[in-house]
Amino acid sequence: MVLVRPHPDFPHRHGGGHAPGSGEGGGSGAGCGGRLNLLLSCAGWQQDPWVDRLPRLLEPMGVIAHRAQTGGEAKRVIESTPIHIAVVDLGLPLDGQSSPEHEGGPRLLELLGRLASPPPTVVVKRSRSLRDDAREIGAALRAGAFAVVERPRSITDLEVMLEVLRRCLHRHYHGRWPGSTV
DSSP: OOOOOOTTTSSOOSSSSSOTTSSSSSSSSSTTTTTTTEEEOTTTTOOOOOHHHHHHHHHHGTTTEEESSSSEEEEEEEHOOOOSSSOOOOOOBBBOSSSGGGGGHHHHHHHHTTTSSSEEEEEEOOOOOOOHHHHHHHHHTTTTTTTEEEOOOOOOHHHHHHHHHHHHHHHHTTTSSTOOOO
């Protein structure tokens, strides 16, 4: 089991706290109220309980998950919100399309890599042949991915995702929220 503790800059809430985006801390910008913005892209073609569980597990620590089910949605999130860590599902459709020429995941990796300050990226790979897996993993790592993980299917896989996100935070932000002065 992965032990998850709230960030010291984020007030621990027992019930009557403020909801994310309710004005506490001045919005969702970098360093506001000790919050970290996570882009959580997920292919919407199947029911993914991990995508529903992950934001609920991270929210008490001050992580705000901005979900996107298409490449177009992800682009709009990136344009409107500073992203500190991105989870990129390679199976993400570009805009409701599912054909290979309309894949949003690889394009989202390219978009993130072109940002002035690219966020660390965790890539969720598709289940494909060994040859396709190796090709996708290599491409994701060349694009600067911090880690490539299997699609979480069990609680153990979800714990792996939490651990990868913890390592990502530690390595890229030295264990502190972006913009934190602590």
